[in-house]
Amino acid sequence: MIPKIAELLRGQFAPGAHSELRAQRSLTRRVTLLQGNLTRNARAESQGVSARVYQGGVYGFASQAELSGEAARRALKTATGNAKFLDGHARRGQGALPDISSGALATQEDFTDLPQKHYLDFLRPLDAYIAGKYPGLASRSLVAYADSMEKQLATSDGYTSHILAPRSYIYIFLNDKAQGGMPVEVFKTYGGSGTFDIQFKAPEDLYPEVDRLYEHLMKKREGVFAQAGKKTVILHGELAGMLAHEAVGHTVEADLVMGGSVAGPMLHEMVASPLVSMTDFAHSAFGQEAPLPVYVDDEGVLAEDAELIRNGRLTGYMVNRELGRHFSMRPQGNARAFGFNDEPLIRMRNTAVLPGRDKFEDMIASVEDGYYLISSNNGQADTTGEFMFGISLGYEIKNGRLGRAIFDTTISGIAFDMLKTVDRVSDRVSWSSSGFCGKKQPMPVGLGGPDLRCQVMIGGK
Amino acid sequence: MQILNDTVALALEALSGLGAQICSARAVKSCRNEFNVDGGRFSLFRTTLDSALTLQAIKDHKRGLVSGNSFDEKAVRLAAADCLASAEAGQEDTAWDMADTGGGDFAQDPYEPDMDRLFARTREMLEEIKQDYPKVIVEQLVVSHVQADSVYENSKGVRYTAKSGWYEVDIMFSGHEGDKSSSFNGSGFLADSLEKPFLELAGLRRLLADAQNQIHTTPASGTGEGAVVFTPECLGSILYELAGNYVSDAVLIDGTSQWKDKLGRQVADPSLTLRLAPGDGRIISGEKYTEEGYRSEDFALIEKGVLKQFLLSDYAARKTGHTRAPNSSFALVVEPGDLPLENIIASIEKGLLVGRYSGGAAGTNGEFSGVAKNAFMIEGGKVTHAVSETMIAGNLAGMLDQIIGISRETVGDGTSVLPWLAVRGITISGQ
Incomplete structure (x- = not known):
């Protein structure tokens, strides 16, 4: 979990100006098997803090790619300066934003960032099942994908929160050829919110889904063009x-x-x-x-x-x-x-x-x-x-x-x-x-x- | 630049220390200053200080790729460990490698932003639109200066540094009269100076005038074959789709490309020459080196209708036995034709002038169908009226054999230089 940053700096908001401070970490993992070849095996992470300040009908915003109280202070200072610059130049002359309810949302549960091996170990048997059962396919492609957002938010007059939102998916693409050699493709996505191990227990659970997808592909092979x-x-x-x-x-x-x-x-x-x-x-x-x-x-x-x-x-x-x-x-x-x-x-x-x-x-x-x-x-x-x-x-x-x-x-x-x-x-x-x-x-x-x-x-x- | 040098050195040392036989690190620090306009009014001034670190490691012919945005020593060492763990979990593939030649130092101005002048140019643009195109509402305008420093180095001794800056303009707008409105249209372009008013760049005045002329539309009638003239703005997206379907890594590795055996053969009308040219003087801040560390060079994808090269990464080139593309950008430069656009339109009995295509992703068979957006009807050699609810369908590859004309006029937006291109044999369906 990211350290407490946003809430601790709430006292530094300028009086009367609606201000927001957000600390955030985003993660992405992607594994791609294309015809059994591991063409993508990547993890990406980005984290930092941002501040936004409202003045006279315009916002100033600033961010720093660093999760620290010092970075948050710098972001808040720059955002305040930006709001002042734009207010001075644009002169929209709007008053303060209407009040909203305030409070604190309970911090959500932490989750485990599974290693890359977990995704690959899940995809391999699934890929082997498709390759073994349907050797005549023109091609197959499988993607395991997971991302998450962790956000810690403090605002001058609204709710504070610390949310964690992971989601996980598997994409399966099957290709074959219709009459005359014209390529046809079907695909389906499985998964939803939660970590990969919560969404997907065992590769075998997806075998019936693969079989259904293959049936659609066989029908599409014999397909027709829609009438315009x-x-x-x-x-x-x-x-x-x-x-x-x-x-x-x-x-x-x-x-x-x-x-x-x-x-x-x-x-x-x-x-x-x-x-x-x-x-x-x-x-x-x-x-x-x-x-x-x-x-x-x-x-x-x-x-x-x-x-x-x-x-x-x-x-x-x-x-x-x-x-x-x-x-x-x-x-x-x-x-x-x-x-x-x-x-x-x-x-x-x-x-x-x-x-x-x-x-x-x-x-x-x-x-x-x-x-x-x-x-x-x-x-x-x-x-x-x-x-x-x-x-x-x-x-x-x-x-x-x-x-x-x-x-x-x-x-x-x-x-x-x-x-x-x-x-x-x-x-x-x-x-x-x-x-x-x-x-x-x-x-x-x-x-x-x-x-x-x-x-x-x-x-x- | 020192922090980038230090971070890259640390990352390479960590990767090698963990057992990587081949590895690379790329560190970037950037600063974006941006004005936002929403609904025609200034709404936001945004400053972002970003960093990015990308590590690649190959061990026993297995490859891992990790990216993060922290240069903190602990974070860099963790990223290196994660990269090696990814590689070790992977599968052996002798096609993974990195460049052993190349290198260079690059600089591109305007490195420092002039925010007061950028604000003035932005306000001038809004005022000119209000005055010259009174029926246009600017839905969103984002005007930025980006400054970026980067260092790339790999374990084979290839090293690049770059310091660059540029301006970006992205605008979305539509025409309105009473309750009637045009489809949204827009433009995104790069500029290397603030010398010219934004409205004089990237064909923006034409697009704004079109938005006013597209408020009142009628659907095309019936279904039949006709000609379509793609504007430069639309042509770029059509060619991008075509590249993905016929010459990219995925479709050549899995063998579904219908052009897989067409290298050196005619795939288009001889009037078409299409280059990927990040080094062209009209491309702003073009790619300097590829993901695998090769120095980017311009090349022809299609020359006089002949397919000269696939758009393959170094990895995909080894997998398929072809040569890698000399750059991995999509800096499209299509050679202009001999005829003025007016003459091309004059030669069309019935067809459409299409400014934007909104369609489903074409399958690997290249069949496409979608809505002709920001489009005008062409009848008897003249542009007659704006259309809506009109669909076009055809085949991406087949279309290139059916070129009627390529205009001598081109539009450059800093990322591409494209003409108008007319083809016949497109199915046009209206009400």
């Missing part, structure tokens, strides 16, 4: 989560609303089918711990859920302290920083579409001619709400039954138009949490949702 155009689709919960995050979540981040996002004029308007509700969960969802729980943010705000859409109506934005004042909304813990040298930005946490009442099987049976889209290899969206998701696994639906697999394709649409076409919502929820959201800084986020039946544009031949 507007189609009825069933989006798997993973894609519903991506929609919640990329296409809706970003447009209701208050800084992007200030930048002119499409959601600006839509507050309190109907933006989706009445079947659609959406929340950015802080630390618990549906009676369980959320995939990547956030208990307090990096402005010292105690985290709570942020409701975004209720029964189709846009009910709120995600704000930080400053934009909470601008929009007269209560900050709910969305200000998060990635590295020790990063300032807090408005970020999502665990963003999900809420489940409905439909059974997945009935939803498939309800589609005469369409697609069941299961997983994605990336997604992007615009402040206009126009989104694009790469589809890496999907199947045709013909007369209510799953048909042939489809090759990689893309779906797109305008989020708030597309959400109005949602007419069935399943009663099951799928989460994913392995990715990073990109917005000046990366950030681990959870996203999830139920299966949705809706209309989207699909790319293809």
